[in-house]
Amino acid sequence: MAKSTALPTILITNDDGITAPGIRNLVEAVKGLGKIIVVAPDKPQSAMGHAITIGQPLRMNKIDLFEGIEAWQTSGTPVDCVKLAVDKILHRKPDLCLSGINHGANHSINVIYSGTMSAAMEASIESIPSIGFSLLNYNYEADFGPAKHYVTKIVSSLLLKKMDKHMLLNVNIPSVPVELIKGIKICRQAYAKYEEDFKERKDPQGKKYYWLTGEFVNMDKGKDTDVWALKNNYVSVVPIQFDLTNYQLKQTLEKNWKIK
């Protein structure tokens, strides 16, 4: 991927917003590895899924936030950021797209809701190899040291290889001191879900409204899942695809579908 004659161009984005500590740590982790360009939302965009902005126009502004690195903030979603970066800023595809480091887990079913991973998926659809990174810690003051260590390790190693143009990795890092991390595990996405519980409140007029809360429940007993790996202090790497076809059900339906 990385041509020997030039440094690879690495596009960096996230969903927590351009001022979040996570993206700063991601930039620092890879700044020696290529020509870095940051294009990220100007405000938090967590849980935006694969949203794009079609009903209103987008703004973008150059911002001097990372020393010696070109950076842009946009009014759009993480997916918008990738599209804008390719079409309006770089005017070509970068060699690699990195998203994160997310403040909080994006393992198991969270990949579906995650703005971090949707940005990475958008890049993958556009034939740009891509990785989303998340740290299992929601705190603004979280220690990103161990995460940075693994980001540098993974990115520098992958840049030496020929990556598939649709390569898309979901990397989650446990929030423990680096000496407790046992290594990296290639995993599958665990089947887990949220048991919803909307909290009811009343406004000053007595009208009800609801806050979404939910308890994460892992329904998957497998030892080859990302949830298992993280619980056992491994960095989890789940390869992800954007072809959502359920081929097994497709086969069953082809045999049994009687509706003409």
Next chain:
Amino acid sequence: MAKSTALPTILITNDDGITAPGIRNLVEAVKGLGKIIVVAPDKPQSAMGHAITIGQPLRMNKIDLFEGIEAWQTSGTPVDCVKLAVDKILHRKPDLCLSGINHGANHSINVIYSGTMSAAMEASIESIPSIGFSLLNYNYEADFGPAKHYVTKIVSSLLLKKMDKHMLLNVNIPSVPVELIKGIKICRQAYAKYEEDFKERKDPQGKKYYWLTGEFVNMDKGKDTDVWALKNNYVSVVPIQFDLTNYQLKQTLEKNWKIK
């Protein structure tokens, strides 16, 4: 699925908003087939992907819009609607969830961006069999007759069977007179993408802003895809899954991954 002693409960939602003609046509297509309940966004939520609302509270109001049918509008996304319906309105899982009928195609890669399909996917994660319907016509005045015909046909037939609890179907209907539709085809998701082209404008202060536009490009020459089926006047049915693991790449990485 449908117990012989009671009518099945069918939850209906969409992403074009509760007043869109598409959801009215969906309700009409299935109202004889079960106990219908509608929970849908109070405004259009297209291209919201799998977004959920976590930064602000949700409102919901009962609304008398469909004769003899309980209906609620919410301030949330399509995914929020499914969560609210199960937790706060039905207080149990419905037997089937239907989403749509979307005004416009949700074939191929559109499944990733689609609010219609994300609502259906949320239901499937919650172990509710689910179907998203879309008509290949963006017009508000589109003729939903043929779509209704196929919705009734598909839903009535599936209700007679034991559906897998995670069954999730992406159904797209060509926008042609019903006599031109050749039948139903089980398909895989085509690999297609949008070639982005942001249109630049200037505001009265001379500051630039951008509108997202894009040309749909089908990169997939297969004759087993949804795009092929629709082009040839078939109703396309793509079974969808929420496990995004790329098992092929997982196998390759397990063999070749040297990063510890």
